[in-house]
Amino acid sequence: MTNEKREPKRKIRVGVIFGGRSGEHEVSLMSARSVMDALDREKYEVVPIGITKEGEWVVGDPMKALAEGEKTAELATLLPHPNSSALMRLEWQETEPATLSAVAELDVVFPVLHGPYGEDGTVQGLLELAGLPYVGAGVVGSAVGMDKAIFKYVMAANGLPVLPWRLVLSKRWSADQTAVLDEIETALTYPVFTKPANLGSSVGVNKCHNREELIAGLTEAAAYDRRVVVEQGINARELEVSVLGNEDPIASVVGEIRPKRAFYDYVAKYVSDDSELIIPAELEPEVAEKVRALAIRAYQAIDCAGLGRVDLLMDRDNGRLYINEINTIPGFTRISMYPKLWEATGISYPELLDRLIELALDRHEEKSRLRTSFELESGE
Numbered sequence: 001m002t003n004e005k006r007e008p009k010r011k012i013r014v015g016v017i018f019g020g021r022s023g024e025h026e027v028s029l030m031s032a033r034s035v036m037d038a039l040d041r042e043k044y045e046v047v048p049i050g051i052t053k054e055g056e057w058v059v060g061d062p063m064k065a066l067a068e069g070e071k072t073a074e075l076a077t078l079l080p081h082p083n084s085s086a087l088m089r090l091e092w093q094e095t096e097p098a099t100l101s102a103v104a105e106l107d108v109v110f111p112v113l114h115g116p117y118g119e120d121g122t123v124q125g126l127l128e129l130a131g132l133p134y135v136g137a138g139v140v141g142s143a144v145g146m147d148k149a150i151f152k153y154v155m156a157a158n159g160l161p162v163l164p165w166r167l168v169l170s171k172r173w174s175a176d177q178t179a180v181l182d183e184i185e186t187a188l189t190y191p192v193f194t195k196p197a198n199l200g201s202s203v204g205v206n207k208c209h210n211r212e213e214l215i216a217g218l219t220e221a222a223a224y225d226r227r228v229v230v231e232q233g234i235n236a237r238e239l240e241v242s243v244l245g246n247e248d249p250i251a252s253v254v255g256e257i258r259p260k261r262a263f264y265d266y267v268a269k270y271v272s273d274d275s276e277l278i279i280p281a282e283l284e285p286e287v288a289e290k291v292r293a294l295a296i297r298a299y300q301a302i303d304c305a306g307l308g309r310v311d312l313l314m315d316r317d318n319g320r321l322y323i324n325e326i327n328t329i330p331g332f333t334r335i336s337m338y339p340k341l342w343e344a345t346g347i348s349y350p351e352l353l354d355r356l357i358e359l360a361l362d363r364h365e366e367k368s369r370l371r372t373s374f375e376l377e378s379g380e
Ligand SMILES: Nc1ncnc2c1ncn2[C@@H]1O[C@H](COP(=O)(O)OP(=O)(O)O)[C@@H](O)[C@H]1O
Pocket: 163, 193, 195, 199, 200, 201, 202, 203, 205, 231, 232, 233, 234, 235, 236, 238, 259, 263, 264, 265, 311, 313, 324, 325
């Protein structure tokens, strides 16, 4: 039937979520702009969804609304009902009953959110409840990737190398400073790093060379989080690997970051912007292989999915490798390490987006085939 008109294939409707209640709000906007610019409009219809710093979801022109703090932004929401894949506009005035109207039926969601309330499993939980496929790790992978302490426990349980460290509860720090300091000084040697367990972008991270600096570091980190990680500092090379996939992930070439400052702190990451990215890192081939294999094992250990950037530290004094962290939604601008490593490995930025959306749909498909109820066989 040659003259029959073929239905044009319907485009995949991708909700791109950005912004969020996080110190990395601005970084997320940059990543999301790059993602939305690169999504192939022949294949995808893009629905931008912003989350303000206060946590309100906005549609319409959310990038503008977030950038300019416009009060006219249209509020939106997703419902935690499976099979309700519609993004809803929410009209809500104090004196009137609230009304909901569908903005768009989404096929898949791409959360381009960094840090708390986005990269930590919270948004992923809502998307699970709504029954929507989404890019990236699920609830557990996201949460474990976010919490530096739990992450280290999971690495250690899988025989993966992490630096010596101690967990300090902020409550305990305020109650018994001397005991905490003594304990850390017994377990570790200066310099040590103090880190809030659940932030990113080096916010609240300090390198402490003595007791006085340790007190300041713990106090600052405890102001950000209920839990603080204190970690053995080493003279480190910083290596990063991009990982892509669900059950059978692949690893990119290894990259290296050479910060110009004392360490790769917030200023080095986003303000001075003068850190060197070396792709591929200068490593013996067998060392690079080892780094990539460790990255894949770390990724699988936390049940990561879709994507993740695994950051490792290599001790310059003896060449030992340690897993530092996984970012389950790594920086995603065109000049960010995650896509640049893939480009160097042979996967272009737009192709990377295609693969991530495909992986999201595959994973959802696979999950939807699982049994959700249990019935005893009769006679048992
Ligand atoms: N144990 C360590 N030894 C040496 N440098 C470290 C250590 N831990 C962290 N750093 C430095 O601090 C930076 C930020 O720490 P990181 O754990 O990666 O936190 P974030 O999640 O905020 O990126 C690292 O990129 C590195 O430069």
